[in-house]
Amino acid sequence: xxxxxxxxxxxxxxxxxxxxxxxxxxxxxxxxxxxxxxxxxxxxxxxxxxxxxxxxxxxxxxxxxxxxxxxxxxxxxxxxxxxxxxxxxxxxxxxxxxxxxxxxxxxxxxxxxxxxxxxxxxxxxxxxxxxxxxxxxxxxxxxxxxxxxxxxxxxxxxxxxxxxxxxxxxxxxxxxxxxxxxxxxxxxxxxxxxxxxxxxxxxxxxxxxxxxxxxxxxxxxxxxxxxxxxxxxxxxxxxxxxxxxxxxxxxxxxxxxxxxxxxxxxxxxxxxxxxxxxxxxxxxxxxxxxxxxxxxxxxxxxxxxxxxxxxxxxxxxxxxxxxxxxxxxxxxxxxxxxxxxxxxxxxxxxxxxxxxxxxxxxxxxxxxxxxxxxxxxxxxxxxxxxxxxxxxxxxxxxxxxxxxxxxxxxxxxxxxxxxxxxxxxxxxxxxxxxxxxxxxxxxxxxxxx
Amino acid sequence: xxxxxxxxxxxxxxxxxxxxxxxxxxxxxxxxxxxxxxxxxxxxxxxxxxxxxxxxxxxxxxxxxxxxxxxxxxxxxxxxxxxxxxxxxxxxxxxxxxxxxxxxxxxxxxxxxxxxxxxxxxxxxxxxxxxxxxxxxxxxxxxxxxxxxxxxxxxxxxxxxxxxxxxxxxxxxxxxxxxxxxxxxxxxxxxxxxxxxxxxxxxxxxxxxxxxxxxxxxxxxxxxxxxxxxxxxxxxxxxxxxxxxxxxxxxxxxxxxxxxxxxxxxxxxxxxxxxxxxxxxxxxxxxxxxxxxxxxxxxxxxxxxxxxxxxxxxxxxxxxxxxxxxxxxxxxxxxxxxxxxxxxxxxxxxxxxxxxxxxxxxxxxxxxxxxxxxxxxxxxxxxxxxxxxxxxxxxxxxxxxxxxxxxxxxxxxxxxxxxxxxxxxxxxxxxxxxxxxxxxxxxxxxxxx
Numbered sequence: 001x002x003x004x005x006x007x008x009x010x011x012x013x014x015x016x017x018x019x020x021x022x023x024x025x026x027x028x029x030x031x032x033x034x035x036x037x038x039x040x041x042x043x044x045x046x047x048x049x050x051x052x053x054x055x056x057x058x059x060x061x062x063x064x065x066x067x068x069x070x071x072x073x074x075x076x077x078x079x080x081x082x083x084x085x086x087x088x089x090x091x092x093x094x095x096x097x098x099x100x101x102x103x104x105x106x107x108x109x110x111x112x113x114x115x116x117x118x119x120x121x122x123x124x125x126x127x128x129x130x131x132x133x134x135x136x137x138x139x140x141x142x143x144x145x146x147x148x149x150x151x152x153x154x155x156x157x158x159x160x161x162x163x164x165x166x167x168x169x170x171x172x173x174x175x176x177x178x179x180x181x182x183x184x185x186x187x188x189x190x191x192x193x194x195x196x197x198x199x200x201x202x203x204x205x206x207x208x209x210x211x212x213x214x215x216x217x218x219x220x221x222x223x224x225x226x227x228x229x230x231x232x233x234x235x236x237x238x239x240x241x242x243x244x245x246x247x248x249x250x251x252x253x254x255x256x257x258x259x260x261x262x263x264x265x266x267x268x269x270x271x272x273x274x275x276x277x278x279x280x281x282x283x284x285x286x287x288x289x290x291x292x293x294x295x296x297x298x299x300x301x302x303x304x305x306x307x308x309x310x311x312x313x314x315x316x317x318x319x320x321x322x323x324x325x326x327x328x329x330x331x332x333x334x335x336x337x338x339x340x341x342x343x344x345x346x347x348x349x350x351x352x353x354x355x356x357x358x359x360x361x362x363x364x365x366x367x368x369x370x371x372x373x374x375x376x377x378x379x380x381x382x383x384x385x386x387x388x389x390x391x392x393x394x395x396x397x398x399x400x401x402x403x404x405x406x407x408x409x410x411x412x413x414x415x416x417x418x419x420x421x422x423x424x425x426x427x428x429x430x431x432x433x434x435x436x437x438x439x440x441x442x443x444x445x446x447x448x449x
Numbered sequence: 450x451x452x453x454x455x456x457x458x459x460x461x462x463x464x465x466x467x468x469x470x471x472x473x474x475x476x477x478x479x480x481x482x483x484x485x486x487x488x489x490x491x492x493x494x495x496x497x498x499x500x501x502x503x504x505x506x507x508x509x510x511x512x513x514x515x516x517x518x519x520x521x522x523x524x525x526x527x528x529x530x531x532x533x534x535x536x537x538x539x540x541x542x543x544x545x546x547x548x549x550x551x552x553x554x555x556x557x558x559x560x561x562x563x564x565x566x567x568x569x570x571x572x573x574x575x576x577x578x579x580x581x582x583x584x585x586x587x588x589x590x591x592x593x594x595x596x597x598x599x600x601x602x603x604x605x606x607x608x609x610x611x612x613x614x615x616x617x618x619x620x621x622x623x624x625x626x627x628x629x630x631x632x633x634x635x636x637x638x639x640x641x642x643x644x645x646x647x648x649x650x651x652x653x654x655x656x657x658x659x660x661x662x663x664x665x666x667x668x669x670x671x672x673x674x675x676x677x678x679x680x681x682x683x684x685x686x687x688x689x690x691x692x693x694x695x696x697x698x699x700x701x702x703x704x705x706x707x708x709x710x711x712x713x714x715x716x717x718x719x720x721x722x723x724x725x726x727x728x729x730x731x732x733x734x735x736x737x738x739x740x741x742x743x744x745x746x747x748x749x750x751x752x753x754x755x756x757x758x759x760x761x762x763x764x765x766x767x768x769x770x771x772x773x774x775x776x777x778x779x780x781x782x783x784x785x786x787x788x789x790x791x792x793x794x795x796x797x798x799x800x801x802x803x804x805x806x807x808x809x810x811x812x813x814x815x816x817x818x819x820x821x822x823x824x825x826x827x828x829x830x831x832x833x834x835x836x837x838x839x840x841x842x843x844x845x846x847x848x849x850x851x852x853x854x855x856x857x858x859x860x861x862x863x864x865x866x867x868x869x870x871x872x873x874x875x876x877x878x879x880x881x882x883x884x885x886x887x888x889x890x891x892x893x894x895x896x897x898x
Contacts, residue, residue: 268783
């Protein structure tokens with residue numbers, strides 16, 4: 001029951017857009033859902049996209065604009081004049097309009113705003129630009145429906161009809177007192193099923209009304225909305241005055257972005273890039289991690305070089321270098337991933353000591369199991385002494401990596417550094433250097449070098 | 450504007466629950482939001498939690514139950530009789546009730562169902578149990594509001610009032626024809642602002658109504674709702690008959706779970722575990738990855754052992770083993786992460802060849818930069834020949850890892866294996882083995898061994 005994009009259709013669209021075939025676009029594109037149109041425009045050249053876009057109904061243009069991929073939208077907006085941008089902004093929700101303006105220079109912002117004819121909309125947008133991008137204020141929109149505590153239902157309905165034209169989706173009506181302070185919420189359902197003269201104050205719910213402050217971080221907004229299963233949340237200022245609302249679609253986008261970012265960090269990508277970015281940008285996103293990895297590798301080389309003589313005598317010692325480093329890395333990443341996730345969830349009751357103790361226990365258990373396995377393998381490979389060397393070193397490395405892997409993100413978190421960084425080469429390098437040192441030291445002891 | 454849990458408060462609650470202090474619980478707990486109560490119960494013993502739970506208002510109990518952490522809820526339900534469970538189920542949304550029943554044995558399900566007094570609710574739940582857990586049918590609830598095409602607004606309002614008692618949150622009213630087939634949607638807003646005799650057929654929106662089929666996968670439901678910015682989506686059967694709806698809160702949970710799963714897979718954790726799991730369960734979740742890592746390490750040992758004589762003559766060759774394997778691993782994980790993410794987003798237009806070409810180009814660029822860096826470092830470390838060996842081997846390893854890292858998830862995806870698995874030790878092991886082989890082969894050539 002939704003549009004399936006095919007290569008053939010896209011090809012036809014390209015031809016039609018190129019030929020400026022209005023009839024074809026009317027028949028095949030204008031009828032589609034705005035999200036599908038955006039998906040199609042993402043695949044066109046800017047000139048083609050522009051032609052199709054300005055052929056759409058004006059009230060759907062804004063929706064399409066917000067659904068375009070970010071780089072496509074940036075390119076598209078760059079090709080518009082300030083006046084054309086101003087027209088587009090007037091059809092957007094205030095939060096989206098502010099987001100778009102936020103990417104422009106101060107001079108351009110002023111120019112665009114001066115072209116806007118809707119005074120009130122312009123004021124709302126300018127106001128939103130004051131808030132930090134990653135705060136509740138930066139996420140909120142000015143479009144919401146509010147009712148005064150002392151209104152009767154019929155007065156509400158008249159006002160709502162007026163306000164509702166601005167608000168695309170009505171979720172909840174916010175109830176304010178005469179000072180505009182948020183005092184509760186009113187469901188559209190309860191309004192719908194009440195007599196005209198009932199007062200809002202008799203219908204509204206004032207208990208456990210969840211709101212966020214303009215200065216709250218976007219991540220805490222997401223956490224609150226998720227925890228309380230909300231589809232929209234009111235935003236208040238420091239005087240508890242209602243100033244905006246945040247809807248779930250923005251939070252879903254945020255959750256996805258955060259997850260992508262964490263995944264990329266855990267995979268050693270230092271900038272937010274998607275698979276459409278240029279080769280140079282993608283290369284740059286990966287280099288920092290690789291260079292840190294090279295520094296780590298050089299440290300490891302330094303450690304091994306101090307055992308050069310031993311290796312010269314017993315070259316078999318070199319065989320299990322990759323195993324020792326790989327296992328240290330694996331265990332470290334596993335431990336830190338668990339800790340990072342539980343920190344991200346805002347787990348507050350497990351104290352640091354109990355976490356470390358638990359990781360140590362898991363490390364001991366897995367260390368014993370892995371050591372026993374490798375004792376057999378490595379002994380069969382060469383001789384018992386090598387087996388014991390690898391086995392003992394592996395045990396120490398696993399326990400050590402488990403402890404470090406959980407300690408480092410905890411420490412980073414304490415000093416307000418994103419602990420997701422800890423799952424990267426930092427933990428790995430430390431493990432490698434120490435693991436190799438342990439391995440060769442045990443080897444020297446056992447082989448009497 | 451929302452409850453902040455403190456250790457002191459939790460301590461007081463523990464004491465009150467232990468002492469069965471009803472007055473304290475009335476004053477401090479019953480007034481809280483259900484999500485906060487659930488968070489508190491998560492921290493109590495089962496006996497304490499049970500006491501508080503059954504002291505809550507009955508209509509809030511179900512909400513609290515669904516917000517408990519999964520293992521806490523399982524433990525809680527296990528301590529209830531079938532009859533007690535049946536009472537709880539009647540206050541739950543049908544999808545939640547079916548989820549809870551789904552965890553029980555067939556015998557227990559039958560017993561619980563037989564204790565349910567609400568025939569209709571029981572039927573709905575039994576019906577939902579037929580659908581696969583990970584399908585739209587398994588996610589949907591039977592509570593939704595529908596209106597017939599031929600109803601006038603006032604008839605709608607009467608019916609809605611009746612239906613709305615069952616439906617906690619009204620988002621959209623689904624419009625069906627006389628055969629119960631979904632034909633469109635009606636916003637509560639449009640109903641609110643129309644005259645009593647207007648027909649639904651004059652108000653409803655039939656264009657671009659997005660729905661999913663019962664058999665669609667949960668991931669595709671999430672993708673559709675996200676793409677079209679929906680807060681609820683209707684579910685239809687193969688005859689396009691309306692059978693249920695899915696709300697955004699379930700999708701938010703799903704998105705979070707998927708993200709956690711991907712992150713855990715990328716971090717080498719093979720089962721879904723949270724940081725509260727027992728040491729044994731956490732140990733088991735990590736062992737498979739570690740054992741695969743050990744097998745990989747053994748393969749690497751095998752490769753190195755074939756160069757035992759060379760190492761004996763030039764032990765310095767062993768110095769850069771960790772660097773070669775670490776860099777191969779890093780590059781491989783980076784490449785596969787990008788591919789896995791773009792596959793997860795359902796990117797369909799970039800063909801496999803263009804992706805491989807791009808990754809190869811990035812690999813070449815980063816390979817050249819890293820090789821030049823390491824040429825200087827390794828030469829300074831020992832001599833120019835070692836520098837050239839490491840440099841050449843590193844270049845080949847980086848390019849190779851970039852290509853393999855992107856190819857393996859693409860191939861896995863083609864054969865319907867979760868490509869997120871590819872970021873694990875599979876790619877790493879392959880890179881290690883081949884990287885070491887290249888490294889030592891180049892070394893033998895240059896050192897004339």
